[in-house]
Amino acid sequence: MGNYDSLAKGQNFCFFCKKGHFKIARHFKTHEKEDPDIARALSFSPLSKKRKELLEQLGNRGNFMYNNEIMRKGRGSLKVKRAAKSDKCKYEYCIHCKGMFLRKKLWRHMRRCSFNTEEEEKGNGKKNAFLA
Known part of the structure; x- marks a missing residue:
């Protein structure tokens, strides 16, 4: 699939370049001309609710790809929306x-x-x- 970096807490995963970033919305600006979904999300006003939802959806898409790769390999930490206190949760x-x-x-x-x-x-x- 590609080069998957290990994510630190707070990072989100870019589905386009397969790397973790702390400020994923700002990072998506580098791929604006290469992906129509990113361009559509960034076309809305920076404070709009629609832009926020689309950027969240793009971030979830990258995190989904990252988590699938981590589960396939069997090692690494998952990127979850809300982490549990215990490590042995499903x-x-x-x-x-x-x-x-x-x-x-x-x-x-x-x-x-x-x-x-x-x-x-x-x-x-x-x-x-x-x-x-």
Whole structure:
């Protein structure tokens, strides 16, 4: 796949150049002419909500690629949205935003994930989040 660097805490992974960066939005400006998704995200006003959502989605895409490579190799640290205190926790991906969350807490995130475009039934239990 490519050269995967180990990420420090707080870094996000660029899906285009396969490296970790602390300021991923600023880094994406270097790839603006090479990728249409990045160009679209950066075309919005710097303070707009839409730009923030698109940049988050691009960052999640890079972190998803990085995490898949780490799991394939079997060594390294995962880039998760919210880390647990214990090291022996199971993480799963949100099917909408590709963010990695604790398996026990994923149902709560999926209920209010901003990237969920479908009008799903929003029940008040854990079971409804995993029916999809």
